[in-house]
Amino acid sequence: MDDVTPHRDDTLSQEAWRDNLREIGAREGFYEELGEEHTALFLRRGRTLMVTFENLDHIYAREDDRMPWGHGFVQSHGWSMLGLMAHGWTWYRDDAVFDFFDRLRDQGFFDGFDKVVFYGASMGAYAACVFSSAAPGATVIAISPQATLDREIAPWEKRYHRVWRRSFSGRYGYAPDLVRTAESLYLFYDPRSDPDAMHAALFRGDNIRRLRCRFMGHRIASQWMQLGLLKPVVAACVDGDLTAARFYRMMRARRESPKYQKEILNVLKSLQRPQLLIGYCDAVLARRRAPHFRNARRAAREALKQKG
Structure with missing residues (x-):
């Protein structure tokens, strides 16, 4: 996983893109820059709120609307969306992000929705788990999540050395503890991927639905997108009717991958x-x-x- 640094001639176009998000946020919800590394865009629609986490550079690289992941999908369902975007591989370990979720929690922002769903993959899945604690009773969809990158707890995790300098203790630190307040955690991982399986094993609780994606590796979400399965799986999680039997029937499509x-x-x-x-x-x-x-x-x- 490499950081993506924008070319000099991209700087102005990125600023124009941010200006566009500011206008959209002012018109339909809000837009905030959380320090220098993170951005949040909220769009108010229906009584279900989808909170997503991803890398901002991935968004900027897209050729379509350059909106947070699932914008069109969420909009088509009539859901509200809060899209968190990171400028790099930060794992959202930033006091500005912590303060943002503290503020939303204390202001009762999440209480204004009938259902709150946190979604993410890999780094985003870690963030979805920890920040779901700001909205107890939420549904969490975590694809290949990390429990922590604290070197004392997960010394076997060697993939993300660029983030080792960041602290994974304190506020919103250890995902397995923080996600216990969720109503349900849909945990997707490949048990044949040793580090992913070890992270998954650290998550314990009666609210966890473990769904194993054998032979799919770490980038499960990418393969689901190619197979046209990502949105149906997410929608079933939001509806609360994704049983193991239904999921594994859906996964039969991977035979063609x-x-x-x-x-x-x-x-x-x-x-x-x-x-x-x-x-x-x-x-x-x-x-x-x-x-x-x-x-x-x-x-x-x-x-x-x-x-x-």
Whole structure:
């Protein structure tokens, strides 16, 4: 995960983009710059509030409306939206963000909605978990979340060294403790990804619905987007009717994902089960052209010949 630094000729266009958000916020809710690293945009619609967290540079890189994730999706459902945006890989560890959520909580902002949902993936999922404590009884949708990046608690987490200098103690620090006030936490992760599985194991409580996404790696949300599953999954979580059976039926669509197919292929190779590998390659090749699978099938057939 690398920081994205805007080119010099992007600076003015980014400022124009911010001006546009200021106008939208003033007209439909509010827009705030939280210190130098974070931004918040609130749009009032219906009685359900979706709170999202993402990296601002990801938003700016998009070619469409450059709005926070899910703006069109949230709007289509008639929900209100509070989009938090980070300028870099901050994990939202900033007193300005802490003060912002303290203020919303103390002013009863979240009490003005029938349902409050916090959503995020990876860094955003960590933020969704910790800041949901400002709205007890909320629903939390966390995809591949981190419990903490505190070196004393998670010394095995080596992926995000750029954020190690930030403190993960104090206010809004340890996600597994803070998310206990949520009515429900939908926790999505790949148990085959060791660091993600270790983070997931730190979350305990009767309000947790663990939904395992095997062979999907850390970027589960990206794969769901490619498969057209992200919005249906999120909508089902918001409605409160995403059962394990329904979720795993929806996940059958991943069988058509090239990335997922390659993960299965790599597992079959590691198991040294050529007959199974050949059968799987046959199934994939019946659906699409895939030279990599054709080569793997050829190698497996040669291995069987040598054994025979």
